[in-house]
């Protein structure tokens with residue numbers, strides 16, 4: 001299994017306007033160098049997953065609906081990205097992917113064919129006590145993304161996310177997981193997620209495809 005975790009803002013996408021942050025879902029474009037790098041990664045067998053801090057909701061710059069729409073538009077602009085995890089804070093993380101929305105619990109604007117899953121952290125559910133906070137520089141969002149992929153591939157052989165994390169820690173040499181991003185908290189999250197096999201790659205090595213040569217070698 002080969003996974004490439006990508007920070008989004010300033011790494012994969014940027015505002016079209018002169019704003020520093022994407023505060024309106026349509027105010028975004030894919031950074032050309034990132035598109036090329038992701039094409040190379042997918043061609044080399046990597047699953048590419050976005051991992052984004054979305055503190056703008058609690059800070060009052062956007063609402064949840066616009067935040068989820070923003071991630072959906074990124075995936076429409078970049079269909080090679082398989083899904084996006086968005087950390088609202090340390091205790092709440094959403095996953096946006098293509099596929100049927102299985103749950104009736106979500107409001108109607110969360111419609112087919114997009115799937116939205118919400119994960120609650122340690123504050124809400126003792127079941128998830130083993131997960132670290134979702135918000136980078138904490139490694140919880142990275143752990144969750146990897147565990148979900150391991151679960152997806154296990155055909156139900158592994159029980160839940162906690163078991164999957166244990167399995168990943170024991171067998172972390174069995175797959176390659178890279179993380180890239182433009183900020184120190186991306187690198188810190190990757191370092192904190194070393195126990196699940198994550199290795200940080202610098203932004204320039206991601207754009208140049210240098211990490212792919214190292215991965216193959």
Ligand SMILES: [Mg+2]
Nearest residue numbers: 007009010182
């Ligand atoms: Mg960034």
